[in-house]
Amino acid sequence: MVESFYLSTIGKVLKWAQSRSLWYISTGTGCCADEVLDAMGCRYDLERFGCLPQVDPRQSDLLIVCGMVSYKAAPHLKRLYDEMLSPKYVLAVGACANCGGPFSPEFSYSVVPGVDQVIPVDVYVPGCPPRPEAIMNGLIALQEKICGQECSRFEIE
Amino acid sequence: MDKNALVSRLNKIIPGGVLETRRFGRSENTSIWIEAQAVQKIAMALKMDTEMKLDWLENLSVVEFEKVFIVTYFLRSLITRHSLVIRASAVPVSPGSEFLFPSVRNIWPMGLPMEEEAEEMFGIVFSLNNETQFQVKVNRLPENWKGFPLRKDYVFPSQFEDITHSRSFNKSNQKKSSL
Ligand code: SF4
Numbered sequence: 638m639v640e641s642f643y644l645s646t647i648g649k650v651l652k653w654a655q656s657r658s659l660w661y662i663s664t665g666t667g668c669c670a671d672e673v674l675d676a677m678g679c680r681y682d683l684e685r686f687g688c689l690p691q692v693d694p695r696q697s698d699l700l701i702v703c704g705m706v707s708y709k710a711a712p713h714l715k716r717l718y719d720e721m722l723s724p725k726y727v728l729a730v731g732a733c734a735n736c737g738g739p740f741s742p743e744f745s746y747s748v749v750p751g752v753d754q755v756i757p758v759d760v761y762v763p764g765c766p767p768r769p770e771a772i773m774n775g776l777i778a779l780q781e782k783i784c785g786q787e788c789s790r791f792e793i794e
Numbered sequence: 795m796d797k798n799a800l801v802s803r804l805n806k807i808i809p810g811g812v813l814e815t816r817r818f819g820r821s822e823n824t825s826i827w828i829e830a831q832a833v834q835k836i837a838m839a840l841k842m843d844t845e846m847k848l849d850w851l852e853n854l855s856v857v858e859f860e861k862v863f864i865v866t867y868f869l870r871s872l873i874t875r876h877s878l879v880i881r882a883s884a885v886p887v888s889p890g891s892e893f894l895f896p897s898v899r900n901i902w903p904m905g906l907p908m909e910e911e912a913e914e915m916f917g918i919v920f921s922l923n924n925e926t927q928f929q930v931k932v933n934r935l936p937e938n939w940k941g942f943p944l945r946k947d948y949v950f951p952s953q954f955e956d957i958t959h960s961r962s963f964n965k966s967n968q969k970k971s972s973l
Contacts, residue, residue, distance in 0.1 A: 683870065708936045709935065709936040712955075736961050740958050742959050742961055746951065747935075749957055750960060751961060754958065755957065
């Protein structure tokens with residue numbers, strides 16, 4: 638059970654600080670990892686959003702899942718997520734991480750159809766692979782979500 | 795290189811081992827179809843052959859074609875630069891079951907990872923002598939995996955360790971977010 642309590646003004650400041658310092662750990666399970674590397678690089682520079690790459694799950698707030706996750710990798714990803722300290726967020730990058738993509742369950746026996754079957758996902762970034770702009774957009778959507786503001790949303794009935 | 799001379803040399807060492815000689819697909823390469831039981835002897839003869847010296851197993855591939863499993867060995871020589879393709883076929887005793895096939899990993903050690911992969915994907919147990927027990931080692935597929943995924947009659951799993959192998963677009967089967 639998750640216990641929580643409400644902070645009014647100081648809570649807003651905390652959330653603002655949290656959303657502007659999303660240190661992340663990135664799992665390069667698929668080819669989308671290249672695109673995340675591009676976004677980290679000097680041209681797109683993810684660090685200006687306050688994102689710092691980490692190697693330790695305990696020091697990171699955000700887990701970026703880049704690409705397909707196989708059934709063999711799924712328990713390790715789950716363990717990585719469990720080792721992160723709360724509050725923690727997950728960004729699923731690419732069609733594979735969202736729903737299986739080209740490795741959808743009809744065509745592949747070994748790829749998990751969507752990483753949200755293993756760990757909870759906060760923001761989905763579509764594309765195969767998504768451009769670095771799209772990844773940055775997903776990150777801004779996550780920041781807005783943390784701050785409690787309305788973000789662009791697309792729902793399928 | 796004269797392939798006919800090679801085949802007659804092989805026929806002398808292992809009578810009845812070579813079934814036929816064919817062009818390999820559209821390539822210039824020759825492929826030799828051999829008897830499955832004679833694989834080890836022929837492999838040894840090819841490695842020791844003074845003219846060919848095929849000392850390198852470049853690739854080992856398996857294909858299922860109309861319920862027959864065809865094992866193809868792509869051989870090459872680092873000394874004489876010759877290359878050769880040998881093929882052998884086998885039929886499982888009953889559909890869906892594992893079966894034994896002679897291994898060449900003592901002759902070309904680089905065949906070991908390829909044989910292990912074929913073992914997991916197709917359920918062909920490569921054994922050094924035919925008394926080996928059936929037991930497929932698992933190191934590429936997840937543990938507790940059932941079936942041989944690259945066989946034609948393989949049915950995709952509906953569920954694997956509480957992960958459903960299907961995608962529905964309602965939110966009921968998704969894990970709840972921490973937010
Ligand atoms: S979504 Fe496309 S680019 Fe990304 S991991 Fe899947 S196949 Fe690769």
